[in-house]
Amino acid sequence: MISRGLMVVLVVFLLVKGFGLVRDHGKFLIKVFDVGQGDAILIRTPQNQLVVIDGGPDYEVDRYMDKEFLLNGCKIDLIILTHPHQDHVKGLNRLLNRCSVDVIIFNPVEYESREYARWFENVEGIKVILAEAGDVVMVGRTRFVVVWPVEIGKDKDNINNSSVSVLLDYGDFEGLFLGDLEKEASVKIDLDLLAEYVDGRLEVYKVPHHGSKDSHNMNLISFLKPKMCIVSVGEDNKFKHPDEQALEDMENFGCKVRRTDREGTIEVLINRR
Amino acid sequence: MAIMFARLYVVCEGDVYTCGGAGEERTKSKISEIPFIGKFRNNMAQVSRKHLPSPHSELVLGMTVGIDKFYEVPIFKEMLRDTGTIHVVVVSGYNVTLVYTTIIKLLGTPYKSKNIILAVSGTLFFAVVSGFEPPVVRAWVMGSIIAVSKFYGRRINAMKVLLFTGLVLIVINPKYVYSLSFQLSFLATLSLIMFESNVSAKIKKVFKKDSLFAEDLSATLSAQTLIWPYLSYKFGTISLISPLVNALVLWTVPLATMMGAVFLALGSLSGVLGAVLGVFVYLPLDFFVLFVEFFSKFTKLMLNVQVSLTFLIIYYLFMFGIYVRGSKLE
Numbered sequence: 001m002i003s004r005g006l007m008v009v010l011v012v013f014l015l016v017k018g019f020g021l022v023r024d025h026g027k028f029l030i031k032v033f034d035v036g037q038g039d040a041i042l043i044r045t046p047q048n049q050l051v052v053i054d055g056g057p058d059y060e061v062d063r064y065m066d067k068e069f070l071l072n073g074c075k076i077d078l079i080i081l082t083h084p085h086q087d088h089v090k091g092l093n094r095l096l097n098r099c100s101v102d103v104i105i106f107n108p109v110e111y112e113s114r115e116y117a118r119w120f121e122n123v124e125g126i127k128v129i130l131a132e133a134g135d136v137v138m139v140g141r142t143r144f145v146v147v148w149p150v151e152i153g154k155d156k157d158n159i160n161n162s163s164v165s166v167l168l169d170y171g172d173f174e175g176l177f178l179g180d181l182e183k184e185a186s187v188k189i190d191l192d193l194l195a196e197y198v199d200g201r202l203e204v205y206k207v208p209h210h211g212s213k214d215s216h217n218m219n220l221i222s223f224l225k226p227k228m229c230i231v232s233v234g235e236d237n238k239f240k241h242p243d244e245q246a247l248e249d250m251e252n253f254g255c256k257v258r259r260t261d262r263e264g265t266i267e268v269l270i271n272r273r
Numbered sequence: 274m275a276i277m278f279a280r281l282y283v284v285c286e287g288d289v290y291t292c293g294g295a296g297e298e299r300t301k302s303k304i305s306e307i308p309f310i311g312k313f314r315n316n317m318a319q320v321s322r323k324h325l326p327s328p329h330s331e332l333v334l335g336m337t338v339g340i341d342k343f344y345e346v347p348i349f350k351e352m353l354r355d356t357g358t359i360h361v362v363v364v365s366g367y368n369v370t371l372v373y374t375t376i377i378k379l380l381g382t383p384y385k386s387k388n389i390i391l392a393v394s395g396t397l398f399f400a401v402v403s404g405f406e407p408p409v410v411r412a413w414v415m416g417s418i419i420a421v422s423k424f425y426g427r428r429i430n431a432m433k434v435l436l437f438t439g440l441v442l443i444v445i446n447p448k449y450v451y452s453l454s455f456q457l458s459f460l461a462t463l464s465l466i467m468f469e470s471n472v473s474a475k476i477k478k479v480f481k482k483d484s485l486f487a488e489d490l491s492a493t494l495s496a497q498t499l500i501w502p503y504l505s506y507k508f509g510t511i512s513l514i515s516p517l518v519n520a521l522v523l524w525t526v527p528l529a530t531m532m533g534a535v536f537l538a539l540g541s542l543s544g545v546l547g548a549v550l551g552v553f554v555y556l557p558l559d560f561f562v563l564f565v566e567f568f569s570k571f572t573k574l575m576l577n578v579q580v581s582l583t584f585l586i587i588y589y590l591f592m593f594g595i596y597v598r599g600s601k602l603e
Contacts, residue, residue: 005485006524013560036347059327059345063562066326072555074326094345097322 018070028170028270030204033064034260037210037234037241038087041177043168044068047140049077053166053177055091062094064265074099078139080131081106082163082179084116096122105129105137105146109153109162131164133190143169145197147189148181160209161185168204169197173270175204176224182209186217194224202226204268205255210234211242218249226255228268235261310402314340320540324551329558332361333533336526339364339403349562352569357515361526361561364403366412366458371530372399373416389424393417407442407449408458414438415462431466435459453507457500464499465492467596472498490520502580502588509579518568525557532557 035056148165163179205226209215334340353359476491540547
């Protein structure tokens, strides 16, 4: 049934797709996927390990992740769930349906939702690390340092403040990913812990909670002086994120603001060693 | 291939099966709420999610068993809409034809009454499992009439059968008149009956020899002849890129549909079979996905033009005149 012509088309197509994969091979990339109002971030290490932080509000993350593989297989080295809100957990559940995952980091805070219940079903049989500030997880030569929460399973009154927050450290490159952490929690982050790993200015700051006013922490920004501030936010969202004043403050500190609602998926290529 | 286009454009804002305009009512059937069918559909969804990524998984479910999960990939759904390829996500007359011809091929000949009964019953079962949507019902009634007529050696006029089928369905369920999926399925089939042979002849002159691309292009353009002004009238948009994208990607649809059906059936029996067959289904689907993603970037080729009702009527009368003149000349 499959004619020779179709076979040729499919083979050429696979070669073109394969070329794209070879092009990214060995590069250190951060991709903040455009998943609308939510977070889904992929980190590809120079040793080609894949780390996913949150999965967004639907299955779009899987469409992006599929581009990392030639065929329909999927292997992820580390998944970090910052907190159990749907716009962070749902896409991860989709990935867990079909991907082989080595390690999972999350904070098992008490929260009731169908997607969070599914999360617990999906992580069964996978190595889980319950996140606590000071934990260090190595993925190849890339270090992930947990900077929040200080206590496992706390902050159930405001789930945003239970967000697992990690500092990515690779050579002299550092990035900070805070989930939806609000200011009342982020002011409690141990700055000495951050200072231990951050060399000079922070390279990438994933702006917490889609750039909301409540998450804007000037102390942290003035301490880290980030070079690039990435806001993962949906176009014309009902929450009116991000906060204009917060963006202005970040720009005033010399941080280049990039937004997924304006640019789509944001890719950061890291050349440092 | 041509009949595939009868599944054109039945997706509107937020609802795959019908459109919530004035005077329109939901026509989505409640077949999937029947326990056995609901369980069957859930099982299919689990198999496809385990072995295929999104939106490939959603595509195979839409193409083969009419399960609409495209709300899970809203950005991709928007791309399908922009490129005029969203019709592939719904089960349509094309699938009914595919099921019918497969059963007949397995049984051997369409000239045995037992085979006809089995094929018609088999397609009815498929129509029920896939949700018994208006385009499927239309195709099943129409296909059954044609199959029985052929069996008795009668010459059939496709136009008359289509009009008769439309009338019968409206008498049975008058709400179908307001169903956009029914309207578009009817219009696309009518358009193919009226213009496919002429358009195909002209395309063949341009391309000199037969090719899948030429075949798909002629089917797309034929179906679009009566569809585009109606879509423009209803939604205020005309996709200039749609015929090209359809011609480029539609060859993947029958391939993915047939392999997808085997994948879902055997994959629910064995995980290993699901994993192996998943690779084969993935290839045509991935080709489809990447082309749709690529062409969706050309948003300037999506025109915001709304034709008036007067234009629509004059246009249809004009096209009908062309068809009648062409028929007389023949």
